[in-house]
Amino acid sequence: MKFGILLTSVYDASVDARVQRAEHEDLVRTSEQLGFDLMVCGQHFLGSELRYFQPVPWLTHMAQVAPSMEVATGIVLLSMVNPVDIAEQMATLDVLTDGRAIFGAGLGYSGHEFDAFGVEPGTRVARFEESLSLVKQLWSGAEVDFSGKFTSVHGARPSVRPIREGGIPVWVGGQAAGAVKRAARMGDAWYSPPFPTHTELAGLRRLFLDTRAAHGLSLDGDFPLRREVLLAPDRVAGMDAALERYRARYETYQKWGLSGENTPIESGERLRADIMDRFILGSAAEVADGLAKLAEDLGMTHFVYKPHWPGLPHREAMKQLEEFGTKVVAELTR
Template sequence: MTGLKFGILPTPIYGAETPYRKQVTEHEELVASAEQLGFEYMVAGQHFLGSELRYFQPVPYLTHLSHAAPTMHVVTGIMLLSMANPVDMAEQIATLDVLTNGKTVFGVGLGYSDREFKAFGVSPKQKVSRFEDGLELIKALWSGERVNYQGRYWTVEDVQPAVLPAQPSGPPIWIGGQAEPAIRRAALLGDAWYAPPFPSHEGLAKLRATYLAVREEAALATDGDFPLRRELIVADTRAEAARLAAERSALRYSTYRSWGLSGQNTPTKAPTGGIEIEDQFILGSPDEVVDQLGALQEDLGMTHFMFKSHWQGLPHADAMRQLERFGTDVLPKLI
């Protein structure tokens, strides 16, 4: 099968010790090169108060990066809606959609870091209800209709919004998460489940089946987008790819754990970072990687694959070589 769409992640790999211009310049080069290789999406996520990694905020950052790769769609992957004011987020994302000429995808989720919840004065116990109310209000504000909304946390009385997205009714909504309740929310409230790289191959298949079953039960379409992140290393051999994966992922997954990532289908084991390379990564030669991506498309219905070449501690030149190899030896066989 062919017809897959591919995205690139300008992944934060530096902290405050690195000049900001270095990070920005490297990401500009990354997305520009990805565009030339046939990638159609760029993805930027959201965190706050990151000491280990510097996350520039996605809306202004994607707006800037889109100038380096103007044909690409932009994806907020993901915005932490449970900590946000939905009126502000609705207008921020609508503005991004306008500035990218209707090429925005709204990726959104709950968040997990106690440090972030505490800083925003939000109880983690309220994250699901805040997320659900916030998303409902955002959809109303994007509808083009007058809005009267009374929820558990926010009230909007008889307002006709003027800041509307370029896309009628708003950008597609991709909901992230890896626990079964999150997948059920994605099935009922979003346009797609944006699957993170944490579940095992077997776990991913089970969660995908859950998503489709919930959609079918609710009489919702089951043939929509399935955007997917998996960690991927392409090399001359599978053994070499596995070695590189172990080296490159250890620090990243240690950082995830230090931020509080835990729960169902998450890497929480120490000291290896909680990951099983063979169970979570796509690995091997270009032909082996093509086969594995093709299987995800055929068996699970994957429509978009989001690729990460940057890792903490990995020189930018090595990340660019990995992008070049993927874009030259893998991607053309699947688009």
Template sequence: MKFGILLTSVYDRATPAARQRDEHAELVRTADQAGFSLMVAGQHFLGAELRYFQPVPWLTYMSQHAPSMDVATGIVLLSMVNPVDMAEQMSTLDVLTDGRVRFGVGLGYSPHEFDAFGVRKGERVARFEESLALIRRLWSGEKVTSEGRFVSVHEAQPAVQPVQVGGPPVWIGGQAAGAVKRAATRGDAWYSPPFPTHAQLYEMSRLFTETREAAGVAPAAEFPVRRELLIADSREDAMEAALVRYRARYETYRKWGLKGQNTPVEKSGEELREDIEQRFILGSPEECAAGLHKLGDEIGMTHFVYKPHWPGLPHAEAMRQLDRFGSEVVPLLRS
């Protein structure tokens, strides 16, 4: 099992950008020392609540602080961005990191982002699939002619090519059945988001495997999974910490328009606690290690992508959680 650190945003524009840069750099250096082998950065546009730096330059900068770590976009909003631009950006990143890139992609969900890019409702899947196919062809090194519905190229042969032959592995994110099937047939891995319950994660993992088998595609070599994880001296202490994080996190996602299949809804009291139990790994270091081991053993998780930063909580708390994960949870899993 490998470990990835998620460089997510917890600050809005009122916080100095340099502070976020320096705190992410500290996370990366500490994670590298703790045995993490991957850093992950996602993408959003025009965010007022949280500041997202664009992932390719961000990962390029952060990789200088941990030159041996792999890097992954988690995720690029491929239904919105230009595929020619993204093909060459990812090729550049692959060169700069000596071929240590994963290309994580997804559809997106925020109406204001789709509006800003002129993506009409009903187009996003078609745009995604056309863009991914074109990117793969541009990474092939061959001349490409493609008359697409959204983007066309003629006798294109980019000089900017990735180190990895054929391009970086493609991790496709999403939490609906359609997204999982798309990952099975068009991607190299399904990148599981943290929103589904543990039971839903198992169901979608089976769907991914069965769809891949039915399509005659070889088993995936990687299975990256995001689960929220809280370490404390007791399970009750971890639950109380999770309650604070849960409310702050999903309030932001609701503002951005996240909804649909396998997405948590508004709950309170015991219902909220039960919801957290179904989605979080939490408790003592031993309990957290057991939960992660179970995911590796039962569904074949190869990469656990960990997010210590949470909106509304100080960076020092993220560092405390990361330190405990590296010093108390990782040794239990290694043994």
């Protein structure tokens, strides 16, 4: 099993941007020392509640801080961005990290982002599939003639290409059944967000594998996964911590337009049940047991850990990271 650190946003514009940069540097430096393999950075635009720096330049800088770690976009909003631009950005990132880039991509869900890019939400699936097909062709080294509904390229043989042997792996994100099938058909892996319940996650994983099998594709690839983890003396204390941190972040996602069959339920009477259905809580031994079960039952190959939460001081997040790295990872490795 490999371990990743999620470089997420917990601040808005009222906090000096250099604080966020320094804290993320702290996270990746410490993660590398603890033996983590990967850093992951997502993408949003025009966020006011949470400040997302753009992932390719951000990861390029952070890779200099922790030069042994792989770097993954988790995720690029491929239905909105220009595929020629992102193909060359990702290839550049791969070169600058000596072939350690991973391309995580998804549809996006926020209305204000679609509006800003002039994209009709109803076209997002078609745009995504067309763009991903073009990105792969632009990385291939062959001459590209591509006539799409949204983008066309003729007689191109780009010299900006990845150096990673076998090309840049593609992780397709999403939580709905259609996204999982798309990941199976078009990606090298399904990158699961933390929103599905434990039961839903198992069903979606089966759907991914069944779809791969139906298309004659390998079933032995990566399965990168996010679950929310809170370390505490026991599960009761972990639940108390989760209640403090859960609502603020997910209310922001829902305000931005996150919805679907696996959207968290946030009504008061269901909140505790919601957390238990989606989080791994408790002592280092209990968390290690939960992650080991995911690896054994579902074939998880990468676990992406998020220590930062809105309102949680950075020093407390670093304590969680240190405990996760020294106790949970050590237990799983052993």
